[in-house]
Amino acid sequence: MTTLAGAYDVALLDLDGVVYIGEHAVAGAAQGLAAAREQGMSLTFVTNNASRPPEVVAEHLRDLGVPAQAHEVVTSSQAGAAILIERFPPGSEVLAVGGPGVDEAIHAVGLVPVRAGSVARTPAAVLQGFGRDVAWVDLAAATVAIAAGAYWVATNTDVTLPVPGGRAPGNGALVSAVAAALGRGPDEVAGKPFPALMRASIDRTDARRPLVVGDRLDTDIAGARTVGVPSLLVMTGVTDVAGLLRADPAERPDFIGADLLALSAEPAATQGDSESAPRRDDRGWARGDARTELHDGRLIVTPGEGPWIEALQCACAAAWSAAGAVDVAAAADAIEARRRTVGP
Numbered sequence: 001m002t003t004l005a006g007a008y009d010v011a012l013l014d015l016d017g018v019v020y021i022g023e024h025a026v027a028g029a030a031q032g033l034a035a036a037r038e039q040g041m042s043l044t045f046v047t048n049n050a051s052r053p054p055e056v057v058a059e060h061l062r063d064l065g066v067p068a069q070a071h072e073v074v075t076s077s078q079a080g081a082a083i084l085i086e087r088f089p090p091g092s093e094v095l096a097v098g099g100p101g102v103d104e105a106i107h108a109v110g111l112v113p114v115r116a117g118s119v120a121r122t123p124a125a126v127l128q129g130f131g132r133d134v135a136w137v138d139l140a141a142a143t144v145a146i147a148a149g150a151y152w153v154a155t156n157t158d159v160t161l162p163v164p165g166g167r168a169p170g171n172g173a174l175v176s177a178v179a180a181a182l183g184r185g186p187d188e189v190a191g192k193p194f195p196a197l198m199r200a201s202i203d204r205t206d207a208r209r210p211l212v213v214g215d216r217l218d219t220d221i222a223g224a225r226t227v228g229v230p231s232l233l234v235m236t237g238v239t240d241v242a243g244l245l246r247a248d249p250a251e252r253p254d255f256i257g258a259d260l261l262a263l264s265a266e267p268a269a270t271q272g273d274s275e276s277a278p279r280r281d282d283r284g285w286a287r288g289d290a291r292t293e294l295h296d297g298r299l300i301v302t303p304g305e306g307p308w309i310e311a312l313q314c315a316c317a318a319a320w321s322a323a324g325a326v327d328v329a330a331a332a333d334a335i336e337a338r339r340r341t342v343g344p
């Protein structure tokens, strides 16, 4: 059996909802990443969250039991600053909106970060990223600067962020506030699903066979598809079973896992004719003793006694094979119930 860690040389790992949620480690994350490294896989941490500099992210990872160095962390602030230094000469002023990671990334490429309140003239550009302390004055300064001609790069447009107990507004929600005031969106977006951050991560690691690992369909998985890289969706973040079964064709992962232990276990492919994909017979799709069938546009699942992820694999294969809309509600409930019974 070839594991994902054996088949792919570099994992491009999302963080929020994959390795940690807020302050806390995701169950199985440290163990899963250690096992993947033991099998020869390199790890690069790729985050749309622009607020913290790479060294702070690496330190957080080490606190959670995941060995990590700053050079193994690629942020959307860095990708955003890389876009700006291609357009503007070194020394140009850039209005920084977001946490300290935004200023540090601007400074690191040779541009000059300025903050709301200390803007003497219209800056060349605005780099807008997430920060817990972003205030109305920051959004106001950005709006005024952009209206006066500053080039507007958003680090990312994630509308929500996972927090313990639910979701909170992400950078996309704050970008939308500025966009509402201006009547238009950003000139460019660096983070997933746009290609700048993914390309920067692949370039940095010299990956030959990278695998994107994430928890969001519309950023991680869509971003992987944009740059033509295979992807693993882990079910520890914002995507639930029903959401995955309803995924748009452009946002469907190649592999799914309950958590990061999936990297070092037998792969669970969602489609295709590989050994790790559900097998098709005249009644439906099967994997282990899990089965799914389609009846009059309704998805019916029999989870069986094996790992719940096998039932989800079969359900994805069935739901995604249909040309029209599929009613996945009852199947999703059955899989979620199996997941609660057996745990991850």
Ligand SMILES: [Mg+2]
Binding pocket: 014, 015, 016, 017, 018, 214, 215, 216, 237
């Ligand atoms: Mg995430």
